[in-house]
Amino acid sequence: MTIHTDYYGEVEYEKEDLVFFADGLFGFPELRYYLPLYLEDGDESVILMQSTENPDISFVTMNPMSFYPDYQPCLKPEELSILSAQDSGDLSYYVICVMKEDYLDNTVNLKCPLVINPGTRTGMQVILEGSHYGFQHRLGSFVNADSENRGDTDAGSTT
Amino acid sequence: MLVLRRKKNESILIGNDIRITILECASDGIRIAIDAPKQISIIREELSQAELANKSAISPASSSVRSFQAAMARHTQNTDASMSAQSE
Numbered sequence: 001m002t003i004h005t006d007y008y009g010e011v012e013y014e015k016e017d018l019v020f021f022a023d024g025l026f027g028f029p030e031l032r033y034y035l036p037l038y039l040e041d042g043d044e045s046v047i048l049m050q051s052t053e054n055p056d057i058s059f060v061t062m063n064p065m066s067f068y069p070d071y072q073p074c075l076k077p078e079e080l081s082i083l084s085a086q087d088s089g090d091l092s093y094y095v096i097c098v099m100k101e102d103y104l105d106n107t108v109n110l111k112c113p114l115v116i117n118p119g120t121r122t123g124m125q126v127i128l129e130g131s132h133y134g135f136q137h138r139l140g141s142f143v144n145a146d147s148e149n150r151g152d153t154d155a156g157s158t159t
Numbered sequence: 160m161l162v163l164r165r166k167k168n169e170s171i172l173i174g175n176d177i178r179i180t181i182l183e184c185a186s187d188g189i190r191i192a193i194d195a196p197k198q199i200s201i202i203r204e205e206l207s208q209a210e211l212a213n214k215s216a217i218s219p220a221s222s223s224v225r226s227f228q229a230a231m232a233r234h235t236q237n238t239d240a241s242m243s244a245q246s247e
Contacts (some may be wrong), residue, residue: 005183006221027210046228058218060227096212099219103230109216112209118186125213127205130187143234 003035003052011037011050019116022082025125026112031057034123047094049114061094062108067142073113073128082124083117092116093105097139104140111135 002010018033025031030053037048045066052055064071075088085091093113100106110133116123163171170180176196183190194200 006218025213026206039224040232043228043232045231046224048224056218057215059216060219060224063233065233096216098212098216098226099223099227101223103227106227109209109212111205112212113199125209127203127209129205132205135208145230 001052003023003050004055005037005048005050005058007039007048007058008037011035013052018120019049019121019123021114021123021125023124025059025114026127028057029117046097049094060097060099061114062097063107064093064095064113067108067139068110071110071133072113073126073131075115075126075131076129079115079124079126083115084120085117090117092118098136104138104143106139107136109135109141110137
């Protein structure tokens with residue numbers, strides 16, 4: 001199968017490459033299949049999640065461990081069961097990024113990660129309850145090496 | 160803002176056709192039941208925020224995505240370099 005993307009033009013993929021979100025993402029319940037595209041071979045910190053059902057819809061996501069190794073999302077038992085996982089640590093997490101002119105001003109949504117079971121290639125977007133993670137953390141609060149603020153205070157958050 | 164104290168199984172009425180009943184109180188949250196006409200939308204506030212957050216993130220320009228990727232790659236290299244410098 002092929003899909004036309006803004007970033008790569010025509011991309012060939014197999015059904016096995018897709019990640020299936022049974023409920024879609026928040027605000028996009030009808031789009032259930034996404035093709036993860038690495039922007040650069042060997043760099044897994046930034047991944048484009050491209051809808052295969054609507055070529056106009058894609059999300060830039062980041063592996064939160066690449067900039068915030070202390071990120072520890074904890075899923076509810078019913079969420080773990082939907083993803084056929086025993087433990088939150090068995091799953092992969094990607095956070096959606098809002099792009100700004102300066103990449104340090106980009107914000108990441110740590111409260112609503114895409115959670116994927118790499119074994120079954122199924123995923124869901126969750127809202128982490130009772131956590132101090134917010135919808136908009138400035139990326140610069142994590143990746144600036146000089147910064148004392150690792151983003152685990154609410155300083156980078158505007159929830 | 161109106162603030163009321165209610166106990167388990169007590170209700171409040173909003174207008175003529177919305178009733179909110181407290182079903183259960185616990186330290187980690189309360190359960191409430193809402194009776195309202197079908198045309199009234201009821202969602203958890205976080206869900207509405209989550210939808211808005213996703214909508215503000217869709218399909219950024221490919222040029223900004225590429226420059227972002229390049230910047231992150233540089234950052235990763237710098238981090239790796241400083242880590243190996245520390246370990247020496």
